[in-house]
């Protein structure tokens with residue numbers, strides 16, 4: 038599928054690495070493609086909430102090389118979804134993700150290829166976090182290593198009772214490489230980030246809520262008679278924040294993104310520009326018309 042120049046420009050502006058950093062997306066994709074297995078499945082729903090599923094159950098949803106390529110392609114699809122408002126990222130078979138596929142990791146353990154995989158995943162996860170959609174990581178079972186990093190590339194995290202988020206990198210003689218350390222510091226502060234990374238701490242839902250990493254705890258239907266399926270619970274939670282026209286919800290995410298990432302003056306100018314896209318737009322005019330009837 039050819040990508041429009043404007044979309045390519047938007048993708049480039051949302052990336053951390055490009056050719057000036059020695060990053061050649063096509064070259065690393067060719068290397069990653071050699072490591073097959075699993076898939077990243079995307080369901081875009083009429084409600085405007087999409088579901089992205091990390092699907093490699095025989096490997097506890099570990100990321101093969103081809104799944105890393107899938108992820109980037111699904112993010113591209115979501116970057117170009119005018120009706121989109123929300124996104125839920127989940128794992129298949131009642132567990133989240135156990136990080137990189139260790140078989141792939143062993144095969145690209147040389148420094149150069151490791152760096153390229155790292156840049157590829159940092160680009161993909163940064164674009165995921167910068168989607169104009171409000172995103173939730175739905176954690177069941179375990180989110181380990183790169184899987185824990187993936188949860189930090191969503192706006193919110195909901196955990197099933199009994200599930201675990203663990204940055205196991207230290208046990209691998211590593212530190213996060215998919216951007217998880219930088220995002221974790223923003224989420225929980227540098228001292229809690231040091232504890233989670235230095236101690237490879239198993240974060241259960243209670244600890245996660247206490248340190249501000251987790252935004253809600255869901256009761257699995259196996260544990261609680263009559264509980265709705267977890268995905269339904271997560272959609273109900275997210276829909277509180279995505280009710281309304283897609284352009285307005287997308288503008289909400291964009292103004293928060295600019296406030297979070299940009300220096301104040303630039304954030305204010307960006308907010309002004311985004312405000313300009315909704316001021317006098319259909320949703321605004323409709324709201325004004327309905328209000329005028331309330332006299």
Ligand SMILES: CC[C@H](C(=O)O)C(=O)SCCNC(=O)CCNC(=O)[C@H](O)C(C)(C)COP(=O)(O)OP(=O)(O)OC[C@H]1O[C@@H](n2cnc3c(N)ncnc32)[C@H](O)[C@@H]1OP(=O)(O)O
Nearest residue numbers: 095096097099135136137138139140181182183213214215
């Ligand atoms: C920057 C990211 C970073 C990097 O790329 O450097 C990483 O993410 S490195 C990977 C970090 N992840 C891990 O170290 C987790 C490894 N897996 C485990 O610790 C366990 O498998 C666990 C706790 C997820 C599940 O344990 P359990 O005993 O319940 O099941 P098994 O261990 O028997 O696993 C079932 C089956 O899945 C395979 N598996 C699990 N995780 C991975 C993985 N990350 N890569 C490849 N394969 C994985 C495991 O080998 C078993 O397969 P089988 O053929 O049945 O032996």
